[in-house]
Amino acid sequence: MEFMAEFPDDATCLDWLWRNRYSEDGLHAHCPKCDREQAFERYNTSQQRQSWTCTSCGLHIHPTAGTIFHKSSTSLHLWFYAMYLMTSTRCGISAKQLERELGVTYKTAYRMGQLIRKRLMTQTAEPFKGGTPIEIDETYVGGRHRRGYHRGRPSADSHKQPVLGMVQRAGRVCAMTVDNAKAATLLPNIQERILPASTCYTDEWVGYRHLGMSGYDHHRVKHAQRVYVSGDVHTNTIEGFWSLVKRGLDGVFHGVSKRHLQGYLNEYAWRYNQRHEARGRFQELLLRSTIA
Numbered sequence: 001m002e003f004m005a006e007f008p009d010d011a012t013c014l015d016w017l018w019r020n021r022y023s024e025d026g027l028h029a030h031c032p033k034c035d036r037e038q039a040f041e042r043y044n045t046s047q048q049r050q051s052w053t054c055t056s057c058g059l060h061i062h063p064t065a066g067t068i069f070h071k072s073s074t075s076l077h078l079w080f081y082a083m084y085l086m087t088s089t090r091c092g093i094s095a096k097q098l099e100r101e102l103g104v105t106y107k108t109a110y111r112m113g114q115l116i117r118k119r120l121m122t123q124t125a126e127p128f129k130g131g132t133p134i135e136i137d138e139t140y141v142g143g144r145h146r147r148g149y150h151r152g153r154p155s156a157d158s159h160k161q162p163v164l165g166m167v168q169r170a171g172r173v174c175a176m177t178v179d180n181a182k183a184a185t186l187l188p189n190i191q192e193r194i195l196p197a198s199t200c201y202t203d204e205w206v207g208y209r210h211l212g213m214s215g216y217d218h219h220r221v222k223h224a225q226r227v228y229v230s231g232d233v234h235t236n237t238i239e240g241f242w243s244l245v246k247r248g249l250d251g252v253f254h255g256v257s258k259r260h261l262q263g264y265l266n267e268y269a270w271r272y273n274q275r276h277e278a279r280g281r282f283q284e285l286l287l288r289s290t291i292a
C-alpha cells in the first residue's frame with residue numbers, strides 16, 4: 001500500500017515533521033537558544049514523542065510542538081493514516097470507518113476527524129482572483145423533511161441550516177454556514193470574497209438583489225420560468241457541488257449537527273479544490289499540518 005511504503009512507522013512520520021518544519025537535511029537546524037544553525041541529534045527517551053537536541057547547548061526541539069498532534073495520545077502514525085484516508089476517498093470517511101481502519105475508539109476517531117476538518121482543511125480567506133465568472137448560490141442542509149433539494153426556500157423556523165457557496169468557473173469553491181439567506185447576511189460574505197466588478201451568476205432569489213448596486217456585474221438565471229441555462233449564465237457548477245455535499249452527508253455522515261456542519265463543508269471544499277492533484281492532496285494536508 002502506498003501509504004505504508006512511505007510512512008511505515010511512527011519514527012518515519014516524526015522524521016517527516018522534523019525535516020519539513022525545522023531541518024531540511026535532517027541534521028542541522030536553527031537553534032533559537034544559540035541563535036544560529038547547529039547540528040542536532042535525535043534524543044532517545046522512553047517518551048512517546050521524541051525530540052531532537054542541539055549538540056551545542058542541549059536545547060530540545062519537539063517536531064510536533066504547536067501542531068494538532070502534539071497533545072494527542074494517539075500515535076503520529078495513526079494521525080498520518082487518518083489524514084491519508086480522509087484525502088484519498090471521494091465522498092469522505094465516517095468516524096465509524098475511521099474507528100475500524102485505525103483500531104481506535106469511536107470517540108477518538110470522531111475527534112481526530114473533527115480536528116482534521118476544522119484545523120487543517122480550513123478554507124482560505126483570500127478573495128477569488130478576477131477574471132472568470134463566479135457562481136453564487138445558497139442551499140439548506142439537514143432537518144427532517146427532505147423535500148428533494150430543488151429550489152424552494154424553507155421557512156425561517158425550519159430546522160435546515162442555510163449554507164452559502166461561491167465557485168469560480170474552473171477554479172475553487174468556498175462554502176460557509178450562514179444565519180439566514182437574507183440580503184443583509186449574504187452580501188457581506190460575498191463582498192469579503194469576491195472583488196468588485198467581478199462577474200457573478202445567481203438565481204433570482206431576493207437575497208442577491210443588491211449585487212448589481214454593489215458594483216458587481218450581476219446576471220440572474222430565471223429558475224422560476226424554468227430557465228436553467230441561458231448561454232454562459234447558469235449556476236450548474238455550484239449546484240453540482242451541493243449535490244456532492246448532500247450525497248456525502250446523507251450516505252457517509254448520517255445527520256450532521258449544525259455545530260459541525262462547517263467542518264464537513266471544509267472537507268468537501270478541500271477535496272473539490274484539490275481535485276486535480278490526486279497524489280498531492282495528502283501531501284498538501286501534511287504540509288498544512290506543519291503550520292496549523
Ligand SMILES: [Zn+2]
Pocket residue numbers: 031032033034035038054055056057058059
Ligand atoms: Zn543550541
